[in-house]
Amino acid sequence: MTTYLAGIDFNAPSHEVARLLIGVTVLVDGVGGRIVETEAYDREDPASHTYNGPTERNAAMFGPPAHAYVYRSYGIHWCLNFVCREAGHGAGVLIRAIEPLHGLETMAARRKLDDPRLLTSGPGRVCQALGITREHNGKSLALPPFQLLPRDAVALELPVAAGPRIGISKAMDTPWRFGVARSPYLSKPFR
DNA sequence: CTAGTGATCCGCT
DNA sequence: GCGGATCACTAGA
Numbered sequence: 154m155t156t157y158l159a160g161i162d163f164n165a166p167s168h169e170v171a172r173l174l175i176g177v178t179v180l181v182d183g184v185g186g187r188i189v190e191t192e193a194y195d196r197e198d199p200a201s202h203t204y205n206g207p208t209e210r211n212a213a214m215f216g217p218p219a220h221a222y223v224y225r226s227y228g229i230h231w232c233l234n235f236v237c238r239e240a241g242h243g244a245g246v247l248i249r250a251i252e253p254l255h256g257l258e259t260m261a262a263r264r265k266l267d268d269p270r271l272l273t274s275g276p277g278r279v280c281q282a283l284g285i286t287r288e289h290n291g292k293s294l295a296l297p298p299f300q301l302l303p304r305d306a307v308a309l310e311l312p313v314a315a316g317p318r319i320g321i322s323k324a325m326d327t328p329w330r331f332g333v334a335r336s337p338y339l340s341k342p343f344r
Numbered sequence: 345c346t347a348g349t350g351a352t353c354c355g356c357t
Numbered sequence: 358g359c360g361g362a363t364c365a366c367t368a369g370a
Contacts, residue, residue: 192362200362202355210355227363228353234362247362277363320362340363346370357359 156218158294159301163218163237167193167244170237172315172331174246176308180300181283184256186273187308190249190332190339192318194234196242199323203243213291215243221299223280223290230277233285235294249319249330250274252338253282275340314343 156163161173171193179185194201202211202224213222214236222234222245234245253260253272260282261267273279280286294301314334317325319341332339 194362202362205356208355224362225353227351227361229351230363232362249362275363318362322361346368348367348369350366351364353361355359355361 158219160303163235164239165237167195167237167246168329168331170235171246171329172313174235174248175313175331175333176304176311178254178302178308179248179251179283180255180302181285181289182298183300184259185283185300186251186254188248188250189252189336190330192247192249192331193244193329194247195238195244198327200318200321200327201243203245207243211243214245215241216291217293219294221285221289221292221294223285223287225287226277231280231285231287232276233280233283233289247276248279249276250332250336250338250340251279252333252336259284270337274338278340316343 159177171191174188174191177188196203203214207215217240218237220236226232233248236245238244251273253269260272264282273282312334315328316330318330
């Protein structure tokens with residue numbers, strides 16, 4: 154069985170899904186924007202939460218594709234992943250940054266900031282701006298409150314850069330971070 | 345601009 | 358007990 158959403162085959166390897174997600178619009182209760190930065194994680198990947206097999210925390214990553222995996226980071230922030238591959242595989246894509254386009258006032262209120270460059274430029278910031286918490290863990294990306302919109306003509310032309318992932322201490326050389334080159338909404342520029 | 349640090353939870357060894 | 362798929366803030370170059 155194949156799982157398509159927003160024109161993307163979520164059964165594909167996570168590094169392919171991560172690249173294809175650049176330019177896709179993600180909304181939570183109508184609030185969000187265009188994805189400009191992602192990172193891929195897979196089962197045979199020392200940096201992945203699924204590397205050592207299923208646990209209570211990472212259960213959603215071993216669930217069906219095109220669902221959310223939300224985890225707490227550093228005891229303070231939430232981080233959002235899109236599960237990919239077939240159910241039971243244990244792969245996903247971390248949503249690291251979006252270009253804020255819909256519900257700017259809501260996002261600014263949640264973040265207590267109004268500089269659009271600081272609204273959603275990082276995985277913790279994205280979740281705070283979109284109101285994502287543990288309650289969204291395991292939910293389908295095809296159903297409310299989530300909404301994924303396919304890349305439009307503009308999004309298809311965005312220049313995609315790749316590089317090493319951020320904030321990890323293993324598999325530092327795997328170039329599984331993807332993003333819109335030179336976008337002002339990245340958590341960190343590409344070199 | 346870079347480097348250092350505190351905050352604060354909880355899964356895992 | 359340790360240490361993160363982070364962020365905000367400070368100090369100093």
